[in-house]
Amino acid sequence: MEAASIPHPAAHAEHEHHGPPAANRSSRVEPQLLGMLLFIISEIMVFGAFFTAYFFIRIANGDPWPAHGTTLPVGVAGMNTAILVSSSFTIHWAEQAIKKGNHLGLKAGMLTTFLLGCSFLFIQINEYANIGFAPQDAAQQTIFYSLTGLHGAHVFIGLLLLLFVTIRAFRGHYSPEEHRGVEVPGIYWHFVDVMWLVVYTTVYIL
Amino acid sequence: MGRQQRPIVIAAVSAVIAIAIGIVISYAIHWFPAQASTQAKESDTLYHVLVIASIPIFVIVVSVILYSVWQFHMKPGEELKDGPPIHGNTRLEVFWTAIPTVLLLGLVGYSFVVLRNNEKKPAHEIQIGVTGQQFAWSYQYPPSVTGGAAVNSNQLYVPKGTSVDFAMRSNDVIHAFWIPAFRLQEDVVPGITTHWRTTPTLTGDYPVVCNLLCGLGHSLMRSTVHVVPEAQFKAWIASQLSASSGGSTSGGASG
Amino acid sequence: MAARFRAPGFYRAALMMLGGVLFATALTWIVRMATGHATFHHYLSPDAILTVSLIAVPLAFLVGIGGFDYWFYWAAGRATRPEDHSSHGASSWKDYFRINTDHKVIGVQYTVNSFFFLLVGGLIAMLMRAQLAQPGSHFVDGNTFNGLFSVHASLLIFLFIIPVFAGLGNFVIPLMIGAPDMAFPRLNALSFWLLPVAGLMMLGSFFAPGGAFADGWTAYAPLSVNAPIGQTFFALGVQFAGASSIMTALNFLVTIITMRAPGMSFFRMPLLVWANFATSLLVVIATPFIAASQFFVLLDRALGFNFFNAAKGGDVLMYQHVFWFYSHPAVYIMMLPGFGIISEVIAVKARKPIFGYRMMAFSLLAIVGLGFTVWAHHMFTSGMAAWIRIPMAITTAVIAVPTGIKIFSWLATLWRGVLHLDTAMLFALGFLTTFTLGGISGVMLAMVPFDIHVSATYFIVAHIHYVLFGGSLMTIYAGVYYWFPKMTGRMYDERLGKWHFWTTFVFFNLTFGPMHILGLQGMPRRVSTYASQFADLNLFISIASFGLGLSTLLFIYNIITSWRGGPRAVGNPWRALTLEWQVSSPPPVFNFDRVPTVVGGPYEYGVPGAVHGIFAPAPSPTVADAGAGVVHAPSQ
DSSP: OOOOSOOOHHHHTTTSOSSOOOOOOOSSSOHHHHHHHHHHHHHHHHHHHHHHHHIIIIIISOOOSSOTTOOOOHHHHHHHHHHHHHHHHHHHHHHHHHHTTOHHHHHHHHHHHHHHHHHHHHHHHHHHHHSSOOTTSOHHHHHHHHHHHHHHHHHHHHHHHHHHHHHHHHTTOOOSSOOHHHHHHHHHHHHHHHHHHHHIIIIIIO | OHHHHHHHHHHHHHHHHHHHHHHHHHHHSOOSSOOOBHHHHHHHHHHHHHHHHHHHHHHHHHHHHHHHHHHHBOOTTOTTOOOOOOOOOHHHHHHHHHHHHHHHHHHHHHHHHHHHHHHOOOSSEEEEEEEEETTEEEEEEOHHHHSSSOEEESOEEEETTSEEEEEEEESSSOEEEEEGGGTEEEEEOTTSOEEEEEOBOSOEEEEEEEOSOOSTTGGGOEEEEEEEOHHHHHHHHHHHHHHHSTTTTHHHHHO | OHHHHHSSSHHHHHHHHHHHHHHHHHHHHHHHHHHOTTTOSOSOOHHHHHHHHHHHHHHHHHHHHTTTHHHHHHHTTOOOOOOOOTTOSOSSGGGGGSOOOOHHHHHHHHHHHHHHHHHHHHHHHHHHHHHHTSTTOOSSOHHHHHHHHHHHHHIIIIIIIHHHHHHHHHHHHHHHTTOSSOSOHHHHHHHHHHHHHHHHHHHHGGGSTTOSOOSTTTTOTTTTTSSOTHHHHHHHHHHHHHHHHHHHHHHHHHHHHHOOOTTOOGGGSOHHHHHHHHHHHHHHHHHHHHHHHHHHHHHHHHHOOOTTOGGGTOOHHHHHHHHHHHHHHHHHHTTHHHHHHHHHHHHHHHTSOOTTHHHHHHHHHHHHHHHTTOGGGGGTTTTOOGGGHHHHHHHHHHTHHHHHHHHHHHHHHHTTSOBOOSHHHHHHHHHHHHHHHHHHHHHHHHSHHHHHHHTTBHHHHHHHHHHIIIIIIHHHHHHHHHHHHHHHSBOOOHHHHHHHHHHHHHHHHHHHHHHHHHHHHTOBSSOSOOOGGGHHHHHHHHHHHHHHHHHHHHHHHHHHHHHHHOOBOOSOTTOOOSGGGGSOSSOOTTSOSSOOEEOSOTTOTTSTTOOSEESSOOSOGGGGGOOTTOOOOOOO
16 A cells, blocks of 8 residues: 555566456446446437437427328338347347357357348338438428437447357357356347337337 | 623624625615516516525525634644534434425415516507517517508517517527516527517617527627607507508518 | 557557548548439538548547457457456556556546646637627627637536546546446546547637537527538537546446445445436436437538428427437536535545435435426527426426535534635635525526526526536536545645635636626627627626636646645545545555455544444454444444
């Protein structure tokens, strides 16, 4: 305790202590897990702000929905919903597999999830290309593109995470003891899926 | 015991004197511009009530600080001394939670009474349109006011003693239509029509100010409201009507 | 040379930033080409390139400086390594200019960086007061003036007050709760480096075509939608500053929840930790809203979306709801950590336990909860539905109650204490005075008919400065003086510090006090000229403000000379009980040789034999579950 100046880490690394004392764990929750949950709260609030915009444009102002002369492809989007929801099951399967030490199951599960996510995004982009209206047309179109686009951006981020996990899975990382790296991105992916159900219900169905 | 209590008595007496002086000063200060509407009168009274309620609170806080500094500052030889380990006092804490709550809810209740009186729709009122655009105001007098064609003018005349409802629209960005002498303002928002109503009580010319940043010329987006007797108002309207009778419909249609 | 460009640092960052510009140019060119000549007259548009560059270049800088290195390793599937501590500690000033994962280094980086922006923001204020010294003066032109007050507010809010609290918290909180570092040290490092990026972006807007963003820090749509490109600097700068706050808040929350020392129950935490816990909750929940509000503006600006285009069904008031849903809680984000600092300072300097510790903690949580229910009191004159004013006025009045509880509890803590009236304590007492005034004018503003008159006038300018300068900045000064020995290992000059306090306190009140009257009299804010009836008061305010500006130089001089050559500080110069004072000044690289065990409350001054933490293994596990306010001092 008497050290008055900060010793240079490199110079002292060999003969003084090699690192900090292990931190006390004052909660049963894993720090990474808690961090991800808090981040998801933030994410929910981002969606909350976009839904506020949606509320003002569609409900407070009472503009017709969808805008006159436009239709939303409820069926195709419903198919897409099914794809995304099933990817939640496949990633769950991958997590269960690695908990049992089944590396093949992990790889297959991650790869399937990743491909399902990619097809969701592809169909979504295809929908944009063929939907027949642009966000510049009016406020309803703006908020349609913004909500689905915001969600699409989250799918994209989620896919990046899944890609990294898949790469690591194929390189032989993760074990029944150490699978937090699958679990934490998995939570994010579940969040993306649940958020889509909300977006789909409010934007397409209601 | 008596000697120990003396500083506290001195502090309490000074606090009471300070509160009294504060309240007197609060009446002496010339806070507001001319009070030119019924709404201004109500709202100024509210302000004085708020100030009178605030002064004792501020004086108490400052008195406790000054008294503590005076009586409890560290004296020579007390470098290692600690104060008494008082952790709290539930009764005191309940007291300073409950009293401010009651006081605040009382004040906010009173402010709602003032608000309701100020916004009450009278039996008779006239409507004048206000249009804000970068960086000027214009005013629309509908046929119900002029008795003839609608008049569009960049001058604002209102009759004394008649309730006026301003219907405000914006052509570009948000402005705020503020007449300090009436103590009233509201934003002028693109896409919607906003309102406020006032009954002018004092003839004279008062500034109209744009009070929401609307761009480069915001500082100069000013106008004047002329509060005039009813007869003079009618005469002014008549002069406007005759002036615009050539290009009759120009005023009303644009709004 | 090539190695220099490969290793994380400024060389690589410069290279990457160049790449960022090229990427932005190529991307906009490709997109514009793909969508065709019918839409775009030119394939190369300076505004489009600038907009994309403003996203790409800062990210490239962060990659270059090394903020993402570890995650790239992870993403590429390389073996994860536990924190190797090679980037801990700082042996020279150069170590403060690299990615550093040591929370103490990051704390200093944060604090110094924030004070840099305080000086810039203050200098801008001086320019504004020079312009306003006389009506109709032409010291700066109208557009520049609008830019000045917009940048002034944005810098001081997003680059000074919010991050400086995060900086002090970063340094102190892990020490206070007995943790060796923050929960996510790499995230912590990244969150710091986002700040200079955001700040330089906002300052850089002065060089943008059309001038700096000039729509106020509130950037109300639709004015901001049609403004020159400078506005984009704000919309994106806020994203970086906001991301930084969210990362730090997340880090604080996880650290406080999962890394407390044995025995450090929630009700044994120092109130600074409580305050940052509460603040972080606000940040995590509210900050996304300002991010979204600026996304909306950006989409309207850059891609022609219609969020705020009333002609196409957009809703202008929606901007204000979304904006204030963040920006009102932001007021508490800028105040609660200050409450924490004041609790530390007053308890230690009055040598008494904090009066009503539990109520102090609960009132913080009450403010967090109520803070989300008052946003529309900024919109009493906005033209929103009239009924919303009623619940908002009531909650606004009620939120003064927990704040009042805190003020009264601090006063009761002073009572019968042994007051050490040094600089930190003077600032704490000054804070109590000025913040009470700011609180009172705040309650007055909750009264709708009064607010209708003074909304957006100089009364508001006075109120916000009584809260943010008289409130936040006073607490920041108190905190900096209080922890200066701990952070630098040196003592500051007490005499200069007291001079700094008195000049600041006097000139502060002379500057901002008269603004109340200006507002009541009818002077709007955000104007570069005004009616001649306000000339006398404005001249007076300008002169006082220059005094206020000069008083800051005393502080800077004191800090710099003391840091370089002040007398060495002992570990615990204030005889405080909290854990950060139980280690050397400055603390060792890894904070503690052994994680301490907490055996009592943090403020047991005057309790015979009271101990807060010990550096030995816990005597018995039963100690850990006791509540606050109860002392379990080991028998001596």
